[in-house]
Amino acid sequence: MNDDIESAVYNLSIASTAASTYLSSHTPTPSETIDISSLYTNYATSLSLLPNLSSALIFYEKSLSLNPTSLDTQYYLALTYQDLSKFSLAISGYLKIIKLDPLHWESLSNLSSLHYDLKHYEKAILSYESSIDLFLTTTPPTNPPGDVKGVLSDLYYRYGLSIIYFNDDFKDGECIRENQKVNCDDLARYAFSRSLDLRFNVESEHYLNTLTEGVEIEKVGNEYVKKLFDDYALNFEESLKDDLGYKGFKIMREFFEEIVVGGGGKDVVDLGCGTGLVGEEFKGISKSLACIDLSLKIIERCKELRPKLYDEYIQGDFLEGLIEGDVYVAGDSFIYFGDLKPLFKRMFEKLREEGYVVFTLERGGGKTWKLTRSGRFEHAESYVLQSLEEVGFEVLGYKRMDGFRIERGKDVKGNVYVARKAKTKSSKGRRGEF
Numbered sequence: 001m002n003d004d005i006e007s008a009v010y011n012l013s014i015a016s017t018a019a020s021t022y023l024s025s026h027t028p029t030p031s032e033t034i035d036i037s038s039l040y041t042n043y044a045t046s047l048s049l050l051p052n053l054s055s056a057l058i059f060y061e062k063s064l065s066l067n068p069t070s071l072d073t074q075y076y077l078a079l080t081y082q083d084l085s086k087f088s089l090a091i092s093g094y095l096k097i098i099k100l101d102p103l104h105w106e107s108l109s110n111l112s113s114l115h116y117d118l119k120h121y122e123k124a125i126l127s128y129e130s131s132i133d134l135f136l137t138t139t140p141p142t143n144p145p146g147d148v149k150g151v152l153s154d155l156y157y158r159y160g161l162s163i164i165y166f167n168d169d170f171k172d173g174e175c176i177r178e179n180q181k182v183n184c185d186d187l188a189r190y191a192f193s194r195s196l197d198l199r200f201n202v203e204s205e206h207y208l209n210t211l212t213e214g215v216e217i218e219k220v221g222n223e224y225v226k227k228l229f230d231d232y233a234l235n236f237e238e239s240l241k242d243d244l245g246y247k248g249f250k251i252m253r254e255f256f257e258e259i260v261v262g263g264g265g266k267d268v269v270d271l272g273c274g275t276g277l278v279g280e281e282f283k284g285i286s287k288s289l290a291c292i293d294l295s296l297k298i299i300e301r302c303k304e305l306r307p308k309l310y311d312e313y314i315q316g317d318f319l320e321g322l323i324e325g326d327v328y329v330a331g332d333s334f335i336y337f338g339d340l341k342p343l344f345k346r347m348f349e350k351l352r353e354e355g356y357v358v359f360t361l362e363r364g365g366g367k368t369w370k371l372t373r374s375g376r377f378e379h380a381e382s383y384v385l386q387s388l389e390e391v392g393f394e395v396l397g398y399k400r401m402d403g404f405r406i407e408r409g410k411d412v413k414g415n416v417y418v419a420r421k422a423k424t425k426s427s428k429g430r431r432g433e434f
């Protein structure tokens with residue numbers, strides 16, 4: 001595939017150089033102008049596949065200087081600006097196309113995603129509404145997609161998310177649809193339901209649950225978590241540390257050190273290892289370090305960022321595939337479980353005697369747990385402590401660590417817990433026999 005692109009780039013570069021030489025000494029006819037413009041566009045598109053985006057930009061611009069009305073070239077140019085994170089140029093590019101062709105759904109839909117990514121939720125809402133409306137009229141949009149239902153389902157999902165975030169930022173609960181005031185949560189529920197009707201997807205199902213009173217969820221579905229982190233893998237760590245100010249992994253290590261002084265030579269298992277931030281902290285006390293994670297892409301990213309950090313990588317659910325160990329560490333990964341008892345029970349069964357568990361959770365009020373609008377669970381402190389003790393753990397310590405992560409400018413409330421599996425009396429006896 002790469003060889004094909006490279007040979008296309010090579011051939012098109014020769015043709016483009018010849019065309020530029022021709023232009024420098026001739027005035028092209030109208031049809032030559034169109035041909036040369038298309039040649040530059042094709043060359044730019046091949047360059048962008050390499051990817052050599054900055055050179056692609058030059059040739060899209062050259063192409064447009066010859067044929068300014070080509071919508072395709074304008075669209076590719078805007079896409080390239082978007083890929084190069086030149087967001088305001090990409091936005092003005094899409095707006096220009098929409099002005100020329102109001103049915104250009106790809107531009108409208110990309111414009112919506114751009115507003116969403118830039119956290120301009122109010123603009124994203126309006127733009128998603130226009131994108132959706134394009135598919136609901138009798139006139140088909142320009143270049144309609146093959147899978148209209150799939151595209152529309154995705155648009156409704158993103159529309160729903162924009163409404164949730166807009167509402168959370170402004171907190172007045174009021175949205176406008178077709179010049180009418182409507183409750184934002186109702187509108188978001190409608191959007192997720194429409195998305196599900198058009199094509200089932202775990203994301204819309206999940207967010208619809210977060211907005212539906214009385215839905216009893218004990219655990220976020222593995223499929224959703226896997227997809228979330230597969231999609232997020234590439235930017236995960238940058239976003240977690242730089243945008244969300246995540247420091248749970250450091251707090252866990254410091255708190256463990258405070259409570260369990262010294263120690264080493266342990267078989268440490270990192271539950272939901274992500275890119276290895278927690279594993280790196282606990283490497284020092286380990287004889288062996290294992291990672292279990294649902295997301296294959298995040299494991300691959302972990303290997304890229306921290307080669308050979310773990311001795312073993314297991315892709316799967318840590319509830320089902322837990323292995324024996326002396327210390328279980330879990331940073332920000334139990335927040336996808338509501339009911340913690342099955343998980344605590346499983347850890348108690350597989351943990352060796354005198355082993356430890358160290359984990360973080362988001363803290364909430366109430367008596368047990370709650371699936372919040374963030375799509376994650378929060379847990380009452382008393383519920384966590386009681387559940388640990390019920391399955392047999394001895395709680396060695398826990399503390400609040402509010403601000404261990406920031407969400408849309410606000411400190412997330414959280415706790416870190418350390419518990420131990422005490423030596424059983426019968427095994428003490430057996431040991432005494434040696």
Ligand SMILES: C[S@@+](CC[C@H](N)C(=O)[O-])C[C@H]1O[C@@H](n2cnc3c(N)ncnc32)[C@H](O)[C@@H]1O
Pocket residue numbers: 225226229248249271272273274275276277278292293294295298316317318319330331332333336
């Ligand atoms: C927010 S990330 C935290 C990563 C890492 N522990 C850290 O603190 O940087 C949560 C990770 O837990 C993983 N995860 C969540 N539920 C899981 C499950 N049931 N089994 C395995 N991995 C899970 C996710 O795939 C994701 O990589």
